[in-house]
Amino acid sequence: MRTAAAVIATCALALSTAPAFAATAPTAASPQPSTGAGGTYVVLLKARPLATYDGGVDGFGATAPRAGKRFDAASPAAHSYAAHLASGQARVLALLGHPPLLYSYRTAVDGFAAVLTSSQVKLAESMPAVLGVERNSTAHLDGAIGGSTDRAAVTSGRAAPALHDASGHGRGQGIVIGVIDSGIWPENPSFAGVPMTRARVRHTYPGFTGTCRRSESWSPSLCTTKIIAARYFVNGFGRDHVAVADYVSPRDGSGHGSHTAGSAAGNSGVDVTIDGQDFGLVAGAAPAAALAIYKACWIAPDPAGDGCTTADTVAAIDTAVSDGVDVISYSIGDAPATGTVDAVETAFLNAARAGVFVAASAGDGGPRPSTVAHSSPWVTTVAATTHHVFRGSVVLGDGQRFTGSMVSERTVRAAPLVDAADAAARGVSARHAALCFPGALDATAVDGAIVVCRRGETARVSKSGIVAQAGGVGMVLTNAAPGDTDDDVHVVPTVQVDQSDGDAITKYASRHARATASLVPDRSRVPQASRLADFSAHGPGADADVLKPDVAAPGVGIVSAVAPPSNFGRHWDLATGTSVAAPQVAGVAADIMAAHPDWSPAAVKSALMTTARAISPPAGPFAAGAGEVDPRRAFDPGLVYAPSGARWANLASVSIGDLVSTRTVTREVTNVGDRTETYTARVHGLPGLGVSVVPSWMTLTPGSSRTFAITVSAKRSARYERYVGGSLTWRGSAGHRVTSPIVVRAEYVAAPAVLTADGRSGAATIRAHAGVTGTLTTDLVGPVAARPVHLHLASGAFDAARPTTATAAWSHTYQVPGGTADLRFDVSAGHRHDVDLYVYRDRSLVASSATPSSREQVTLPVPSAGRYTAYVVAAGPTQRGASTRAIFTGWVLPRDARNAHVTTTRRTTVTGGRGFSVGLRWSGLSTSRRWFGELRYQHSGAVSYILLN
Numbered sequence: 001m002r003t004a005a006a007v008i009a010t011c012a013l014a015l016s017t018a019p020a021f022a023a024t025a026p027t028a029a030s031p032q033p034s035t036g037a038g039g040t041y042v043v044l045l046k047a048r049p050l051a052t053y054d055g056g057v058d059g060f061g062a063t064a065p066r067a068g069k070r071f072d073a074a075s076p077a078a079h080s081y082a083a084h085l086a087s088g089q090a091r092v093l094a095l096l097g098h099p100p101l102l103y104s105y106r107t108a109v110d111g112f113a114a115v116l117t118s119s120q121v122k123l124a125e126s127m128p129a130v131l132g133v134e135r136n137s138t139a140h141l142d143g144a145i146g147g148s149t150d151r152a153a154v155t156s157g158r159a160a161p162a163l164h165d166a167s168g169h170g171r172g173q174g175i176v177i178g179v180i181d182s183g184i185w186p187e188n189p190s191f192a193g194v195p196m197t198r199a200r201v202r203h204t205y206p207g208f209t210g211t212c213r214r215s216e217s218w219s220p221s222l223c224t225t226k227i228i229a230a231r232y233f234v235n236g237f238g239r240d241h242v243a244v245a246d247y248v249s250p251r252d253g254s255g256h257g258s259h260t261a262g263s264a265a266g267n268s269g270v271d272v273t274i275d276g277q278d279f280g281l282v283a284g285a286a287p288a289a290a291l292a293i294y295k296a297c298w299i300a301p302d303p304a305g306d307g308c309t310t311a312d313t314v315a316a317i318d319t320a321v322s323d324g325v326d327v328i329s330y331s332i333g334d335a336p337a338t339g340t341v342d343a344v345e346t347a348f349l350n351a352a353r354a355g356v357f358v359a360a361s362a363g364d365g366g367p368r369p370s371t372v373a374h375s376s377p378w379v380t381t382v383a384a385t386t387h388h389v390f391r392g393s394v395v396l397g398d399g400q401r402f403t404g405s406m407v408s409e410r411t412v413r414a415a416p417l418v419d420a421a422d423a424a425a426r427g428v429s430a431r432h433a434a435l436c437f438p439g440a441l442d443a444t445a446v447d448g449a450i451v452v453c454r455r456g457e458t459a460r461v462s463k464s465g466i467v468a469q470a471g472g473v474g475m476v477l478t479n480a481a482p483g484d485t486d487d488d489v490h491v492v493p494t495v496q497v498d499q500s501d502g503d504a505i506t507k508y509a510s511r512h513a514r515a516t517a518s519l520v521p522d523r524s525r526v527p528q529a530s531r532l533a534d535f536s537a538h539g540p541g542a543d544a545d546v547l548k549p550d551v552a553a554p555g556v557g558i559v560s561a562v563a564p565p566s567n568f569g570r571h572w573d574l575a576t577g578t579s580v581a582a583p584q585v586a587g588v589a590a591d592i593m594a595a596h597p598d599w600s601p602a603a604v605k606s607a608l609m610t611t612a613r614a615i616s617p618p619a620g621p622f623a624a625g626a627g628e629v630d631p632r633r634a635f636d637p638g639l640v641y642a643p644s645g646a647r648w649a650n651l652a653s654v655s656i657g658d659l660v661s662t663r664t665v666t667r668e669v670t671n672v673g674d675r676t677e678t679y680t681a682r683v684h685g686l687p688g689l690g691v692s693v694v695p696s697w698m699t700l701t702p703g704s705s706r707t708f709a710i711t712v713s714a715k716r717s718a719r720y721e722r723y724v725g726g727s728l729t730w731r732g733s734a735g736h737r738v739t740s741p742i743v744v745r746a747e748y749v750a751a752p753a754v755l756t757a758d759g760r761s762g763a764a765t766i767r768a769h770a771g772v773t774g775t776l777t778t779d780l781v782g783p784v785a786a787r788p789v790h791l792h793l794a795s796g797a798f799d800a801a802r803p804t805t806a807t808a809a810w811s812h813t814y815q816v817p818g819g820t821a822d823l824r825f826d827v828s829a830g831h832r833h834d835v836d837l838y839v840y841r842d843r844s845l846v847a848s849s850a851t852p853s854s855r856e857q858v859t860l861p862v863p864s865a866g867r868y869t870a871y872v873v874a875a876g877p878t879q880r881g882a883s884t885r886a887i888f889t890g891w892v893l894p895r896d897a898r899n900a901h902v903t904t905t906r907r908t909t910v911t912g913g914r915g916f917s918v919g920l921r922w923s924g925l926s927t928s929r930r931w932f933g934e935l936r937y938q939h940s941g942a943v944s945y946i947l948l949n
Contacts, residue, residue, distance in 0.1 A: 038118050038797070040102065040136035040236060042310055042343040044111040045129050047088055050078055051107050051321050051354035060084055064354060065207075068598045070176075070324040071107070071354050072207035082106050092129055096120045102235040103315045107322035108347040108354075113236060113311035118797050122834060122875050125340065125852040132341025136236050138307035139335035141182065141256050141297050142361040142373075142579040172286025172590040176205055176228065177264050178325035178356075179583065180316045180332065181257030183232065183250045183295035186222040188258060188561040188571055190266035190282070191291070193224030201228055210292050210323035215249035225290070226267065231319055232295040236311025245566065246299040253299045254306075255562035256331070259575065262560035264329050264583035265289040265590065272559055272572045274489045277409060279559050279572070285587025285631075289594075292325050297332065308332050310343055317347040321356055326593055329586035330360040331579035334373040340851070345376045349648075352378040357593065357601040359586035361578040362549040363537035369622065372548045375541025377648045380589070380605045381548050382582040383624045384533040384555025385615055390487045390574075392495045394476050396508050397516035404497035405485035405557070407574060412474040412493050412519040416449040419509045423451070436463040436475075447471035450517050452506055455496075456480045461568070464490035474519045478502025482534070487557030487574045493519050530554075530628050532619040536578055539622030540723075544657025547743055551608050552615065552624040553581035553588075588631045595635055596672075600642055603672070606652040607637040610738045621725030621743035626653065638677065638736025639669040639700070654710060654728070654742040659689075660750040660771040661913035662713040669708070669730070669738070671700035678733040681708075685726025688718035689744055693728065714746040714771055714912070721747060721941060747771050748940040755935075756947045761923040766935065766944055768918065770910035778918055780904045781821050782897040782933025783946055785926065786889050793835070793874035793884040800838055800845055803871050809838075813869045814892055822893040823860040824932050824945075825870045829886040830854065838871040850875065859945065891932040901925055902948075904935060922948060 048054075051071055055062040061077040072078065085106045093101065093112070099120055102113040113136065116124065124133050184191065201208060210229025212220045223230055230250035239248060246253030266284035273279065294316035297308040313332060320328055328351060335344070348358050362383045365371030374381045392406020397414070423445035424433035433440045436453035451472040453463045460477060467475045468491045477496040479485060485496040497505065509515045533555050541548040556576045567573050589604050599607075611634045612627035641652040650668050671677065677700060681693040690713040698706045710728065714720070723745045730738040751768035770776065791810050798809050816823055829835045836850035839858050846868075849856035858870075874884035902922040910916045918935065925931060931948040 038116055038121070040113060040309075040311055041116045041121060041124075041339070042111060042113050042134045042136060042314055043092070043124050044109050044131040044134075044341050044343055044346060045088060045092065046131045047085055047110045047129075049085070049105070049107055049110045049350055050081060052350045053081055057081075057084065067355065067600065069355070070205075070207040070326060071321055072324065073107070073209045073322045074207075085110050088129065092124070092127060095127065096124060102311055105314060105318045108318040108350045109314065109343065111343070113314070118875070122852060132339060134310060134339030134341050134343045136309050136311045137335040137338045138309050139313070139333045140307045142331050142333055142364050142577050171594070172265060172289030172587065173594050174205070175286065175289045175327060175590040175594050176208055176210075176292050176325045177286065177289050177327045177329060177586055177590050178292045178294055178320035178323070179257060179261045179264060179329045180294045180296055180313060180320065181260050181329070182254045182297040183247070183252035183257045184227065184230070184261050184291070184293045185252045185255070185258045185561060185563040186227055188262070189270045190262045190284070190561040191226050192267055193226035195221065196223070196225045196228065205290065205324070208324040210325075216247045217251045218247070218249035226265075227293060228290045229292040229323055230295075231293070231316070233312040233315045233319075234298065236309035236315070237298045237307075241298070241300055241305065243299040243301045250293050250295045252295075252563040253566060255567045255573070256297070256579065257293070257295065258562050259560040259573070260329060260331050260580060260583040261291055261293065263558070263580045264587040265291050266560060274559070274570055274572055274574075277407075277489070282559055282572070284560075285584045286590035286594075289587065289590045292320065292323055294320050310335050314343045314347050317344065317351060321351045321354060325356060327586050327590045328356055328358045329583040330358060331582050333361070333363050345374070345379070348376060349378050352601045355601065357586070357589045357604050359582045359589060361582040364535045364577050365537045366533075366535050367538060369538050370540055371537040372539045372541045372622070373537065375543055375546060375548050377546045377651055378601070380585060380608065381550050381625070382578060382585045383549040383552035384536040384576075384578040384581040385530045385552045385624065385628050386533040386556035387530055387554060390557050391522040393520045393522070394495050394497065394505060395518045395520055396505065397512065397514075398508065400504070400508065402497050402501040402505060403522075404495045404501065405487050406493070406495045406519065406521050407487050407489050407557070408493040409521050409523060410493045411521060412450060414516045414518045415473055417452065417505075417509050417515040417517040418446050418449040419452045419506050420446075420454070422510075436466045438462070438466055441466060441470040441472075443470045448473055450474040450476060450519065452476045452478060452502070452509060454478055454480060460486065460488050460496075461490055464492050464494050468492045476502070476505055476517070478505065486576045489570075489574055493521075495519050530613065530615045531617065532615055532623050533576070535576070536623070538620065540655070540657065544745070545655050546651070547625060547653040547655040547741060548622065550605065550625040550653070551585060551612050552628045553584045554628075555581040585629055588629055588634065591631060592634055599640070599672070602643045602648070602650075603640040606640040606642070607634045609652040610639070610641075610740060611637050612739075618725075621723050621741070626739070626741050636673070636736070637738060638671070638673050638732050638734075639679065639730060639738045640672050641667060641669055652740050654740060656712060656744045658750065659712060659714055659744050659746045660769050662711065664709050664711045666707055666709050668705055669700075670705040671702055673734065673736065674702055675734060676701045677736065679730040679736075679738070682729045682731060683726060684729065686712070686724055686742060686744060688715050688724065689713065689746065690715055691726070691742075712744055718746040720771070720939065721745070747942065749776070749937040749942045751935075751937060751942045751944045754945045754947060755920070756949070758949045760925050760927050763919065763921045766918040766920060767915060768937070768944075769915050770912055773910065773912045776908050776910045776916070777938040778904060778906060778908070779936045779938075780902065780933060780946075781895065781936065782893050783899055783902055783931035783948060784891055784893055784897050784933065785929040785931050786891045787929050789888045791872060791886045791888055793872065793886055795874045795884065798836070798871070798873045798875075800848065803838065803840065803869075809871045809873045810888070811869050811871045812888075812890065813867055814890060816863055816865055816868050816892055818865040819895045820863055820865070820892055821861070821895040821897070822891070822932075822934060822945075823863045823868060824891045824893065825858045825889070826856075827872050827886055827888045828855040829884055833884045833886070834875040835884065835886050836873040836875045838873065840869045840871070841866045861943075889930050893932060893934065897933070899933070902933070920946065
């Protein structure tokens with residue numbers, strides 16, 4: 001980020017107490033060891049939390065903030081309703097037997113985190129007051145700092161094009177950005193401020209109630225005009241699991257939280273030098289905004305244990321909303337799905353309803369599809385772009401030149417080129433030498449040489465340190481896979497090249513006994529055109545009718561604050577990842593909210609999306625969402641899309657994941673400009689689809705709204721079973737261009753998921769819907785028979801991590817060969833009995849169905865060959881000495897299974913947009929067995945499962 005104005009520092013923040021209803025932590029808060037299927041769980045209740053309660057309960061006034069105002073935890077209504085929520089939670093906890101409590105949530109969600117046994121979990125799920133239960137699990141920060149791991153995260157600095165203009169004066173003034181991350185290093189000049197009293201905080205940020213408390217290596221005096229609040233949340237992670245290198249306080253142990261905070265709202269005009277190299281002046285996207293720090297991510301003794309637990313992150317969100325932040329920056333991936341609710345996304349939903357804008361990182365799992373995190377429509381999910389500002393070349397002795405990432409400005413003149421794999425120290429394998437492990441290089445072989453090291457397993461920067469220790473004068477770092485290179489400050493001048501260039505360089509070194517090379521930096525520092533970073537996660541997400549990611553921002557080679565102890569003593573560093581793209585968007589959102597305090601989070605998100613810049617070359621419809629954020633245009637978008645109804649359906653994008661013939665979607669836009677303007681619709685892209693917009697033009701006065709309909713239909717030339725992309729642009733007479741991305745997947749057939757019928761003989765009809773006109777062929781696989789097993793199950797604890805058949809469960813193992821179409825398990829019990837089903841492959845859990853009901857099913861399409869074991873568990877309580885009676889059936893359906901006793905309509909004439917029927921007949925089936933098969937539809941991924949009892 002380029003130079004921006006410094007924050008005007010005025011006052012001091014004194015120690016204050018937290019409101020009693022922010023995510024509170026009892027003193028006995030450390031999680032206990034799991035017993036049975038027990039452990040730490042987040043339990044959400046159905047009552048409306050403080051942030052969204054708008055009245056309706058006798059005796060309690062509304063607590064939800066009015067539009068344009070932040071939530072005020074200090075109001076009398078908030079205190080009264082918080083006590084009401086606490087009473088409801090106490091009743092549930094009493095019914096559960098008063099389990100150890102970690103947190104009480106009341107602002108963004110109503111609920112708590114507690115240590116529960118398996119019986120208590122089932123009891124909670126059955127309670128009418130409970131919305132859902134989610135097991136505490138660990139998510140991970142997207143990226144890391146400065147090559148300290150093999151995938152770095154990004155920070156803000158001069159290196160990448162700014163998301164704001166060079167002046168930055170007043171950007172974000174009066175806005176509080178809550179950063180949920182690994183803490184902050186407050187001594188960095190990017191976070192400099194002057195003391196500020198609590199009274200002055202309340203005056204400057206009306207309704208804000210955040211505090212700064214004394215803790216390890218942290219005092220209240222560290223909170224200033226820049227950092228106005230700082231908290232930490234460790235109960236879900238456990239104090240005993242925190243590494244000695246971290247701090248049980250808001251102080252940053254890893255550096256990740258510092259660089260995200262600097263990316264979002266670091267001070268302007270901060271002069272940065274890293275290892276003697278001048279990087280100029282840096283600033284965050286909203287340098288005049290204030291920061292509230294919520295540390296929920298921790299370093300463990302074993303790096304595999306690092307992360308952020310659900311209980312802690314929900315507590316951080318709950319407290320941030322209670323404190324009254326305006327924006328949340330969240331660079332944490334999705335935790336594994338472990339319950340009947342997603343507590344984090346539910347908390348974000350209520351935060352957005354309360355006027356808090358949420359920016360979250362898309363994740364670094366690209367370019368694979370369906371790797372994107374945070375699929376909820378109320379979250380702005382941010383991808384990363386690259387501009388390759390830091391460039392340099394490897395020039396070989398034969399004149400070949402290969403360009404890659406080079407941060408150093410020092411030239412390394414012609415020197416011997418040595419492949420590290422050929423320079424192993426005595427007793428070291430060639431593989432470890434190639435990866436430049438500590439002590440792996442023979443100093444006599446690499447002294448004075450440029451060394452070629454492979455990326456992987458050890459930190460990138462540490463490899464250059466190993467080269468330097470062995471006497472090397474430079475390094476070529478080769479990627480292990482195709483894709484982007486990273487910008488790091490190395491110990492010796494280094495050029496990182498992609499896989500193909502690395503192969504060519506190592507081939508040259510192996511073929512020439514006196515191979516030489518030089519390293520030449522490109523000092524022009526001219527940014528290239530934006531393109532999607534290779535690592536940036538792709539959609540579709542969990543809901544194919546919601547386009548994810550939403551937008552993109554610079555995410556490669558950006559400079560910002562870090563924590564010196566864990567970053568080679570540096571105060572700033574470069575890194576790469578979606579983890580800093582998200583806080584940059586959080587900062588731009590703060591800028592917009594400062595200029596338009598009456599805009600909702602949805603309106604801000606709409607402005608960011610409809611004014612975004614297209615990236616080139618296009619990376620696909622689920623790569624960068626609407627494109628790279630353009631802050632200048634986002635301040636004046638012309639029209640905005642705001643939420644319509646509780647489902648958040650009025651999005652500034654359109655995604656149709658299952659178009660069968662024709663679909664119509666509606667949207668509403670509002671003129672946020674200061675003049676009357678006429679807009680005309682234009683559709684681009686979407687090959688093979690017909691698209692109409694009604695009305696195709698509209699005139700809107702300032703503040704007025706209009707609904708329009710988009711009808712999409714599949715033509716014969718449609719690319720069936722594939723996503724295609726395009727856009728709708730409203731062109732305004734005053735010059736506004738309001739563009740929404742559209743992605744559509746046309747399907748041949750929409751068919752029912754299952755058909756169930758009874759009897760030794762009979763007939764049934766499958767009714768489906770056609771997306772094409774012509775003759776449709778169906779293929780019946782099976783059905784195959786399986787004999788039901790009658791079970792008598794005793795209740796007891798079942799640990800899914802260590803399954804056992806001792807009293808708690810019944811199990812059966814299946815040897816599944818290759819070429820299997822489906823593996824299907826079904827268990828049912830009597831009314832009011834609760835049974836659960838767990839399926840393992842070679843002792844690893846691969847699927848489960850554990851709802852509070854008397855019937856569970858698991859289907860594994862095209863399972864890998866192996867040994868599969870199904871466990872049936874009596875999960876609910878039974879009377880003493882009684883058992884749960886259940887019936888279990890399991891089927892292994894071969895891909896080529898046929899059954900002469902069952903027939904179906906083979907060919908059917910269909911018309912696009914109309915329904916059709918497929919007949920099914922069977923006779924002579926044994927009634928002592930149950931039958932399972934599937935009906936496939938030509939060219940379609942649609943499948944209808946057939947169950948004959």
